[in-house]
Amino acid sequence: MTTASPTAAAALPQPLVRRLLAHAVAGGAGTVAIHAPATGQFLVDLPQSSPADLDRAFAVARQAQRDWAEVPVRERVSILRRFHDLVLAEQSAVLDLVQRESGKSRVHAFDEVGDVAVNARYYAARAERLLTPRTPRGVLPLLTRVEVRYRPKGVVAVISPWNYPLALAASDALPALVAGNAVIARPDNQTALWAIDVARRAGLPEGLWQAVLGRGAAIGGEVVARADHVDYTGSTATGRIIARQAGERLIGCSLELGGKNPMLVLADADPRAAARIAVRACFASAGQLCESIERIYVHDAVHDRFVAEFTEATRALTLGSALDYSYEIGSLTFPRQLDTVTAHVGDAVAKGATVLAGGRARPDLGPYFYEPTVLTGVRPGMTAYREETFGPVVSIYRVSSDDEAVEQANDTPYGLNASVCGRDVAHARAVAARVRAGSVNVNEGFLAAWGSVAAPSGGLGDSGTGRRHGPEGLLGYVDTQTIAVQRAVPIAPLPGMSQALWAKTMTAYFGVMKALRQQ
Structure with missing residues (x-):
């Protein structure tokens, strides 16, 4: 194996640190010193979040989400497009940050930039169509009008791992945000804060995407206990814990876990x-x-x-x-x-x-x-x-x-x-x-x-449940609501019609619909 000459990963510039930490609700649980894996050199003292910090973050997120849900999807989409452009234009800064905090090579750090860009572009192109209410056939055509609407979950927790700090923090948050949710991120380092900073500069309203900082063992359960939906990437063992906690609260979760x-x-x-x-x-x-x-x-x-x-x-x-x-x-x-x-x-x-x-x-x-x-x-x-x-x-x-x-x-x-x-x-x-x-x-x-x-994209068996990417990766962050309007006559026997005749009439109708291959 040959080696390239190393460049020391110096401590992060304080102006950058202050700007990024403005998007984290943390400090109530002290600080943790972060070092560059590739060199062992000190990078930053990262403040940690307490339960009180989490309460504050979720309260702000819920207020912001109520207003955000009323914003037309096309306006949310325009923010994703600006976000896409900023990430590509400022990639040098985030590549340095990813390398310093993860130790990976630059070519593999760039994979993360590419991932965020293609996700932002895809959901900017498809979100409006996917979230537009649809009108499926009613039980009685012409007489029953049905509309299916999509309602955001509320506050989504995105618990992302250390190995892909930009891609797995941002690319899961983007569809949640464009669907009308607020996001509380629980990342492992500052790269996710950079993505939040870019989103704010792209026009995302304050409070919609915040970060809380701390090890999963310290605050992971507290985050899940406050969220309306959980998106987790990490180990199978931790995924089982989150699934149990989400199940007890009857909230949804998407889990991408381990693999061999x-x-x-x-x-x-x-x-x-x-x-x-x-x-x-x-x-x-x-x-x-x-x-x-x-x-x-x-x-x-x-x-x-x-x-x-x-x-x-x-x-x-x-x-x-x-x-x-x-x-x-x-x-x-x-x-x-x-x-x-x-x-x-x-x-x-x-x-x-x-x-x-x-x-x-x-x-x-x-x-x-x-x-x-x-x-x-x-x-x-x-x-x-x-x-x-x-x-x-x-x-x-x-x-x-x-x-x-x-x-x-x-x-x-x-x-x-x-x-x-x-x-x-x-x-x-x-x-x-x-x-x-x-x-x-x-x-x-x-x-x-x-x-x-x-x-x-997602796993089977011990590799998890739920999907990111594609329509599934957006629609997993919404609940469906069916609104059905019955016109002219009720779905019941007409005046003077016996229950037996009603059943016979409907049986004939079901047969006709099947013959016509109607749903």
Whole structure:
């Protein structure tokens, strides 16, 4: 592995810190010192929120939301368009911030800018149509007029993780806001505050998008207890807790959770092309990505050539911490991630697995760097076989048929993302349809499905419930209200008509409607 020369991540400028913290309701629970993962250097003392801070934030949000719900959708949309333009125009500032706070490379930080831009553009283009009241057929055509309206949930809690601090904070908040809700964000760092600051400058009224700061263990439950809907991205264990709490309150929740995502390299795949796809799919953001590939099943026919190409490409990756595009892979973000990666690789090797590339920490580069790692010989009984590593580690398995590959890919309680590589696209799509995952990419790792924001994204099984992106990602933030108006005659026997004749008449009507193929 080669390395790029690092650039020190200095403390954040105080004017920027003061501007961003103006959008956080925090300070009642002290401060926490934040350090740059790539260098260990101090960045900022981040104030933490107390229950009293949460009460204040939600009270302001509820008042702001009542007014916001009366604003025409086209005016809300215009703010999304300005937000889109500002994010792209000011991307250099937020890329620096994302890199400093997460340790990821700039190219992977840019993925977050792109994600926010395409989500803002999509919902700006589609929100007005999706939220326009519709008029389905009534029970008695011409006599029954039905209107379905969409009402915002109220105050939506967006609990976003540390690994994609801009994308997962902003891209979930945008559809909630354009649907007429207020948003209380519970992010892990200041990048979400930057997005709120941009939204305010784009014209979003004050109080509609605020942040409360603190670890999930400290305030997560308090946030859920006050919200009208919860959007959470993170671990399956925490997702179960939030689902129970939301269920007890009878509020909705959307949960994108963990994954142990597979890639299937079919017999007709181009080994070199598949290897390039796999490198991006496995090691984006140093593997700290819910959609990241951690298992690769390779057909006998191309196994040896794929492994050679993939191993060589992995070894050639550059590591660094500069605030530029001079390298490909950045740092892990927290000590616990480094500990998990080290433990998984160590356990596998101790039980007979072989390291083909990487396999070691790089403290010479920074406190949490770990080389992109390729393992073979991983078997049941090894931690890395079933548990999500959430780091730059992937295991390769040889298979002899599509059926074997699909069976092993589906042998997991998770079902978030998957990938299938093959020259015959029709065949690869057929194989993809057999894989149990919310998204399956053909000849791509994750960006084809993830970046296609007009289509829903989410998990099956232990990977969660609910969907972001697409119409589903907007309509999940509203309740439907049906208003039905009956005209001329009631839905009841006419004067002088017996109940028996009424039933006979309606039976005949139902038969006619079926014959006419009417709903």
